[in-house]
Amino acid sequence: MSVVPSSLLPASAAPAFRGRIGRDVHSGHYAVPHRYRLHIAPYDPGCLGIAVTHSLLGLDDTLPLTVLPETPDRPDGGYAALRPLYEASAHLYDGPAAAPVLSDGWTGRIVSTHVPDILRDLALRFRGEGPDLLPEELRGEIEAVTDLCERSVNRAAQRAGELGLDGEAAHRDPLTVLFAALGSLDRRLARHPYVLGTAPTAADVQVWVTLVQLDTVHRWHLDAAAMDRVAGYPALWEYARRLAARPEFAHRLDIEAVMRHHRAHCRGREAAGAAIRLVDWPGTRV
Template sequence: MSYVHAGRDYERDTRYLTTRITADGRDGYPVEPGRYRLVVSRACPWASRAVIVRRLLGLEDVLPMAVAGPVHDERSWTFDLDPGGRDPVLGIERLRDAYLARDPAYDRGITVPAVVDVPTGKVVTNDFAQITLDLSLEWTAHHRPGAPDLYPAVLREEIDAVNEPVYRDVNNGVYRAGFAGSQEAYEAAYDRLFDRLDRLGERLTRSRYLVGDTVTEADVRLFTTLVRFDSVYHGHFKCNRHKLTELPVLWAYARDLFQTPGFGDTVDFDHIRRHYHLVHTDINPTGIVPAGPDLSPWLAPHGREVLGGRPFGDGTPPGPVPPQEAVPAAHTPRRHAPMTQ
């Protein structure tokens, strides 16, 4: 599978399935507990948005989740983490099967996140930006008590204004650098990425969160790129002006979110490293997966409390991660034991 095309800028295929699951079912798919299955990979930043939002809102029981393995081939993500290599609910080996059930002539990306209608086995939507907004706005009847308002009406315009350049220059910007087919395309993406990170750092010197005094959709969207930055984007995608750990404000902000329930407890660094370095064979033809970086600094104090704000406002943090959804301890940061004489 080739991601880099010589002499060309990288252009993301944005032809998503935009059918929506709504409270009134106007697209034919009403919100119903247990009817749908959220298919994700923990390696994927776009899917990680949905994993975080689902957990923050407490939708685990009403929207069950299927986790694909971190590595896919040119055909599809696979359910190789499940016994027998099949999703136990959908009964399929490849996510591709659910896309073809929706449209036998489907010729676009087999992407995650995808929400599948379990009774029919068809993908309803893979429109990752709309999925998280709809979890906030359309699934409200099933939010846990104390769930945060991640997309409050009074801040919506500002959140949208922040999200647009974050997507263009940061979320997608790292891909435009990593998959650039020319020096010019790479340098243009690189410059836009770090210019935007500098601006975000300036903004976050004055405020604990991107918009308002609590966690919002804007923080979720930026976090999923920042948490992957040093593990894959800095080296693998050549986004190497600075590491995240060398950008003091953004590094403290990212640690603050990582240590907030619902964020760091969804992150699987092993899946992240393996996906990028094994799937992108035109960038990393040897298939060697880096052993680093050291993850323990993610648990260091961040000091962002001095800026005020509370992640959940008057609400409460989510409860413990369901055991069946817990990230293996070996794939998460651990504090180093002190050296002894």
């Protein structure tokens, strides 16, 4: 397992534990029922992706999952319940004990805090009878969709919200990127029930979590005209609603926690798009 010591990271960052689950007993960490545990925070998009993957694979009886309290209970923004795992895994650790964490019950240490690695290991090492979320022939496309969501939806929406407060011309460029990405996803979903065809893959987990973020966090900083454009992708938002009706996707979704966390930590100003909600996400109070 590799870990970057906290002394080499910015003060606000937790170390990135990058252990992996191997194929067999010679790997050190290998898939054994009940050996590992996942710890997730209800407001974090990476944690939501892990929870959805966990549910799709039906891992409740194999790999227990703990949902931490909505509000971290330590002044540094970490969780007291995770503190022993961090201290056992990094010598003289003095940073926040943050989620997500994949922990090893045999050693009492952390395997990984790195969301992409955790998602890959769940899909490849703990699949069991669940769907193949990372089929070999689609891995390149899954990586491309993941990159599109992160760069051209999440980052573009955030950037557009920031620039929209400073001037129309600056606001326009990231919105162009955002609309192009949403259009690309909408065209895919107009042809197939899932992003890459007729069966769910890791790409669907990524896209759905991204749409949750767009409709619950980013809309607060986009103007009404931008949100009207965002709403204009019917196949994409019908897909979001359809998956939200499935218990595998909705079970761990806590929209109220997402919104409270956003309001508590965001320093941006609200824009007119805040009034436009595109999906009645499960558990949302009117």
